[in-house]
Amino acid sequence: EVQLVQSGAEVKKPGESLKISCEASGYSFNTHWIGWVRQRPGKGLEWMGIFYPGDSDTRYSPSFRGQVTLSADKSINTAYLQWSSLKASDTAMYYCARRVVLTASAYFYDYWGQGTLVTVSS
Amino acid sequence: QSVLTQPPSASGTPGQRVTISCSGSSSNIGSHTVNWYQQLPGAAPKLLIYSNNQWASGVPDRFSGSRSGTSASLAISGLQSEDEADYYCAAWDESLNGLVFGGGTKLTVL
DSSP states (O other): OOEEEEOOOEEEOTTOOEEEEEEEESSOGGGSEEEEEEEOTTOOEEEEEEEETTTTEEEEOTTTBTTBEEEEEGGGTEEEEEESSOOGGGOEEEEEEEEEEEETTEEEEEEEOOOEEEEEOO | OOSBBOOSEEEEOTTOOEEEEEEOOTTTTTTSOOEEEEEOTTSOOEEEEETTTEEOTTOOTTEEEEEETTEEEEEEOSOOGGGOEEEEEEEEETTTTEEEEBOOEEEEEO
16 A cells, blocks of 8 residues: 655744655655645645655756755655755645656656644744 | 636535636646646545546546646536535646646535
């Protein structure tokens, strides 16, 4: 059974760093992209970027490039999303999801983590 | 403003058929397939429809998707109270070189 299990809720102060995780199981971690999606309180879904554990290929949304870093540890089938300096505006739920690629123009996210709530407040 | 445009709300009574639209452009819906996600209150998004009209695993055939040109739609027939949720369309955008979501449609079952 495919599962993505995310780390627990975090409460941080502005300027602090943070790394949240997404542990995958039930499939070949190295051969599927992992995507990250932000959802601010009461708002819609925003795509942040994707990471390919097999070769560490990374694509960022223009809105998030330079603001976050995506990475993974293949030895423990875990993907990461990290910030070096959090802002209050980073307060949101963050989801990881497995990307399936059917063709060059057809892909989707079939399994999602339960989400990690990040609260940034002074 | 989202790149893909959805109505903010939709509603229907049990048993009715409801349609949710998703409007885009040639750089997204016009050139890439559309996927639909359902987000129940307090839960993570769940894949409903992929590649415009394919059911994700376990999704009842009351849900159906279609795409025409630069627009797509999700239809829900035989509406049930458990269908009350937020629905999002999504597609890759060539110009932005990223995935774009619609703003979401909140479906209320009256």
